[in-house]
Amino acid sequence: MCRGFSQMADAGTRLERRAITKISWRLLPLLGACYLVAIIDRGNVSFASVSMNAELKFSEAVYGLGVACFFISYALFEVPSNLLLNRFGARRWLARIMVTWGIVSMAMVFVRTPWEFYGLRFLLGMAEAGFFPGVTHYVSEWMPAHQRGRAISRFYIASALALVALGASAPPLLGLHGLAGLSGWQWLFIVQGLPAVLLGVALLFALPDRYSEAAWLEPEEKAWLDREMALGTAATGAAPIGIGGALLQPIVLVAGTALALNFAVGSAIGFSLPKLMTDQMHWSIAQAGKMTVVSGVLVGVAMLIAGVVSDRMARPSRLVAILMLVTAAGGMMILFGGTTMIAAAGGVIFTVAGQVAGLVILITLTRFIHPTARAAGIAMSNTLGQIGAAIGPALWGLAASATGSFSLGLLIASVVMAFAALIAWSIELVTARKAPSPVLSSIRPTAHQH
Template sequence: MTAEARIIRTLTLRLIPFLILLYLVAFIDRSAVGFAKLHMNADIGLSDLAYGFGAGLFFIGYFIFEVPSNLLLERFGARRWFARILITWGLITVGMAFVTGPYSFYVMRFLLGAAEAGFFPGVLYYITRWYPVRHRGKVLGFFILSQPIALMVTGPLSGALLGMDGIAGLHGWQWLFIVIGLPAVALAWPTLRILPDTPKDAAWLAEADRNWLLGELNKDRKEYGQTEHTNPLKALTDRRVLLLALLYLPSTLSTYGLGLWLPTLVHQFGGSDLTTGFISAIPYVFGIIGLLLVPRSSDRLNDRYGHLTCLYILGSAGLFLSAWLGSPVLQLAALCMTAFSLFSVTAIFWVLPGRFLTGASAAAGIALINSFGNLGGYIGPFGIGALKEYTGTLSSGLYFLSAVMISGVLLTYIVYRKLEKKTPAPQGVVIEQAS
């Protein structure tokens, strides 16, 4: 094993499993509402349209508070800021058990988004401070494994917790929110103890290894001409950041649109809540397979845009077929193809921002890209809910998501032409002076 491979392996074993655990809890907390809906709607008087609107409000809170959250992470350090996020989102998730109608549902979903804002982009920024660019695709693939794993776990876990209906006078969906919210609070203290803020704070990293790592990160700044604005908020108007935010939108819109309605779609196949939970987990197995294979291919070939194009086409075809086919088995197969595509897109896409920005500018830019992209988390669930209310079927929503994924192909080409087909970037870190 080379020294480089040994150092990267050490970083990955020390940091990534714990980050996967934290995001696993986060993703379960945000996505379990799709299962709670199976019974909560009738208990508190939610229509499909109201559910879609409320489910999407999570991402409005996320959008508003994401950039400030990432800048505060840069100021206070990752471990303290992540611990704060864990405590607040865990308590609000528990509070979801006590909503009594549409308006309290709307308020709590918005607050949950505001509380969690900055965690995912914060981890993405955190990774840029530890890994050279050439290793980030594979590492991001490992980290984003937490998404399909969480959705696999959420199905059976939610089905089982919904079966607690009547215990201590609570509905099953109330137990669901209580049980999944408490682990986030419990993980705040380990976060403070385990995560170092930067390589300089890692006592387990040998001095020679630390110096090599810092040197490689500095080489990346020179090779890619990474920008660090004097005022990091100027990253929010950087043309590259805005283009990447636009490119990310089709992926998030489709991922959350499908994820928050998948339990409803699978429930239509027939079967109990527990059966629905287990069947809903199957597509995410293929999401895991995609994350283990595709980012490695992208790193090996040093190709991001070609892989993104193929994945957007594959995802669009899967969504179209899941709506068009009449057999539940074939529909499920098409959804597996879609999941393979969607999660792989996320891992490959997030290599791109770190090629252009560094320091606090990367914190602000990554947060803006993610917050804008996560508007798709509002548009997707609400759009599908509105289409289902209007047409009476979920198929119309799946056709809508298929068209969205095709738009990703066009956006990939546009971003490639604007960001890559140009004169070489200047050597060295570009420090933009305040105007």
């Protein structure tokens, strides 16, 4: 009898491995490539600003407000975008998002005045709104709860690879200054905006809306996924709720507040980090690019580790709090490091810990929100995050313009991240009654159980 149970368990393990491997290889590389391009297209303005601001005579306040405009529109249209994704299907809606944001990103080449800068950044946020939470929800509809953290981290690692790609490609593209009568920053937007359009077209042909429609999954693999998803839904400890309830769940609001503070600080410093390094440390743009590459590699490694660790934790919010405290420490190292390598190390630590903290918050949300509320809940939390991302750069730019340096902004940012750690720890209070049992998550139906 024991041998029979062992054979059944082995069969179930093989079926799980086969299904997860297929899904991982069919979906995650394509979605990761799309997210990589998204991060590049929203962040390349940080490198462009080094020469664009001087050429167009943009002050730090003008630049900061322009960066904020992206996040304002992203926040306004994120929840509606995710609801439309549910209506039209992931394949068509994600393709629409990518094509439109690629076109808007390339249109940055026409910017000449502050209001044109504000308008196109606002349109870029509107076009991209809903992409990340939409993909997060989409992946969670394909992956069982005990595999979800690793799957999302493998997709989210594209943000780290984007730092590598941006740091490596931006300096050479900026070096094209004068080619065909265009400035280097204009070539940057043209070359890095086109892939979004091409990938958007690819999504129309390669992305199934749901696993039941995937021709490359066998019937028994789909049946296994049905059972796993049902078990995961039961483990949330939550009842199905409507859209209104989903938006106002305590975990959504608390996690969203933590994201807002994290994104406010991350976007404020992140979008100014190349300029901060060239101004404060007197580095060349090539050296700033190399630091971005190093940060990206370390972020990628840290994300893979965080995905595995969070899957094994009953309440990953503790990990979020620790990462936010490390982020605050990185900000203080930049502030007091002066022109030494301590400041450079602080920039790397700040980037790595801050990015991974945001990832673990989103993994936590997919674990504790009922599937019927997941799309709206994730979108709402991310919307709050984008509001923070809009406020941060605007205040950062005003502080830099008023004081003539980044010191005040760095000090405030570090204090805010320490406070964010307290908020992140409080996520545990609203998930304490819903924590999935480690025993339950380890007992999954095999291929022969019904």
